[in-house]
Amino acid sequence: MRQFTYVLLLASVCYGSTAWADCRNTQDFGTWLNNFKQEAIGTGLSAEVVNQALDGVTLDQSVIQRDRSQEVFAQTFLEFAGKKVSSYRLSNGQKQMQANAKLFQRIEQEYGVPAPMLTALWALETDLGAVTGDYPTLRSLATLAYDCRRPERFRPELIHALWLVQKGDQTPASMRGAWAGELGQLQFLPSGYNQQGVDFDGDGHRDLIRSKADALASAANLLRHHGWQAGQPWLVEVKVPREMDWSKARLDNRLPLSEWSAMGVTEADGDPLRPNGQAALLLPMGRNGPAFLAFANFDAIRQWNESTVYATTAAYLATRFAGAKPLYAGNAPVQKLSISQVRQLQSQLAARGLPVGKMDGIIGEDTRNAVRQAQQQLGLPADGYPDMVLLNKL
Numbered sequence: 001m002r003q004f005t006y007v008l009l010l011a012s013v014c015y016g017s018t019a020w021a022d023c024r025n026t027q028d029f030g031t032w033l034n035n036f037k038q039e040a041i042g043t044g045l046s047a048e049v050v051n052q053a054l055d056g057v058t059l060d061q062s063v064i065q066r067d068r069s070q071e072v073f074a075q076t077f078l079e080f081a082g083k084k085v086s087s088y089r090l091s092n093g094q095k096q097m098q099a100n101a102k103l104f105q106r107i108e109q110e111y112g113v114p115a116p117m118l119t120a121l122w123a124l125e126t127d128l129g130a131v132t133g134d135y136p137t138l139r140s141l142a143t144l145a146y147d148c149r150r151p152e153r154f155r156p157e158l159i160h161a162l163w164l165v166q167k168g169d170q171t172p173a174s175m176r177g178a179w180a181g182e183l184g185q186l187q188f189l190p191s192g193y194n195q196q197g198v199d200f201d202g203d204g205h206r207d208l209i210r211s212k213a214d215a216l217a218s219a220a221n222l223l224r225h226h227g228w229q230a231g232q233p234w235l236v237e238v239k240v241p242r243e244m245d246w247s248k249a250r251l252d253n254r255l256p257l258s259e260w261s262a263m264g265v266t267e268a269d270g271d272p273l274r275p276n277g278q279a280a281l282l283l284p285m286g287r288n289g290p291a292f293l294a295f296a297n298f299d300a301i302r303q304w305n306e307s308t309v310y311a312t313t314a315a316y317l318a319t320r321f322a323g324a325k326p327l328y329a330g331n332a333p334v335q336k337l338s339i340s341q342v343r344q345l346q347s348q349l350a351a352r353g354l355p356v357g358k359m360d361g362i363i364g365e366d367t368r369n370a371v372r373q374a375q376q377q378l379g380l381p382a383d384g385y386p387d388m389v390l391l392n393k394l
C-alpha cells in the first residue's frame, strides 16, 4: 500500500478499536525526537543532514487531530466515480495528454505505461498537479512517527524523507505536501519516492513535487514495479447476462475471454467479446451494477491503492482518457447498505466462520469473498455484493 489518506477515506481502517484511537503518548516529543535522530543516524544518514532537517521541528497537533478524527465513509463505485470522473476532469486530462504528448511517449517507451493511465492517477491524486498540499512534510511525519497510533508505519517514512534530503532531491523547506506525508503531483509517500522515484527531466534531482516529468515517470516506474505489462489492457467495460454463475466473478479468477463469452458476457454495447488474453470479471456493485473485465494490469493499479473502489475508478477514468464511452450503469439500481448494516453483516459472517477482514463497515475484498460464500450456502446469487436479502437471511 502506497498511500495513507485515500485508504483512510475509502477502504480499510478500523476505528472500532477505541484503544487505538485513545492510546497515550508517554514520552515528550523533544526526548523522542532526540532518540529518533540517533536511530536515523544509525541507518547511515549523516548527522549533519539529520540535525539540519529535524532541529526545531515541533509537534503538529492539527495533524494528530486530523489523523484521529477521520470518519470512515464508504462510497460505492458509482458514487465515487460519479464525483471523480467529471466532464471537467475529462477535458482537462485530455488537454494535458495533448500538451505533454512527447513526454508521455518517452515515458511509455521507457516504462511501458501509457498516457491515459498516468493521467487518470494524476487527475485523481492532485487534479493534475493543482492540489499537492502545503503541510511541512518532516513536521507531519515526525508528528505521526511520534504519536502512539501508527508509529511503525510513519517512522520508516520519516527515515525515507531524510534520505531524500541527503540525496539532494529535496530540502527540508521544499518538502511540503499532504498532512500525512504524501508528496508531489502523484502523492508519493517518501518510501515510494525514495525507492521508485526517477529523475526524468535530467537535471540530476528527483523532484516529484515541481517536475511533471519526474513525477509522471516515477508513477510509471512504480506501476511497472507493481507488475504493469506494456501494451496490455487493464480494464474493459462489459455487459453481463441476467443469469450466470456469479461465483466466477472474483478478482483472483482470471479466465480466457472465450470462456466469459460462452457464459454470455459481451462488450458493453452488446457486441461479442474479442478474444484477447485472460481477465477477471469485476462487479464492483454486484450483478446488477456496472461490469468490467479486469486484466492482469488491474492488479498493479490495486497496489497503487488497495481500495477496490479507488482502483476501479482510476482504471475506468483511464479507459475514458483512452477513448472509451461513458459507462453503462448496470441492469438495475443497486441498493446501498449503510456502514452500520455492513458492520452487522460482517459480524454475522464472522460468526458463521467466514473471515471478513476488519469489521469496519467497508466492503473490501475479504468481505466480498465471505459474502460470496454465505450466498452460496444460502442458495442466493453468489456475486459477492451484500444486500438486504442476504442481511435478512443471516
Ligand code: CA
Binding pocket: 198, 199, 200, 201, 202, 203, 204, 205, 206, 207, 211, 214
Ligand atoms: Ca529532475
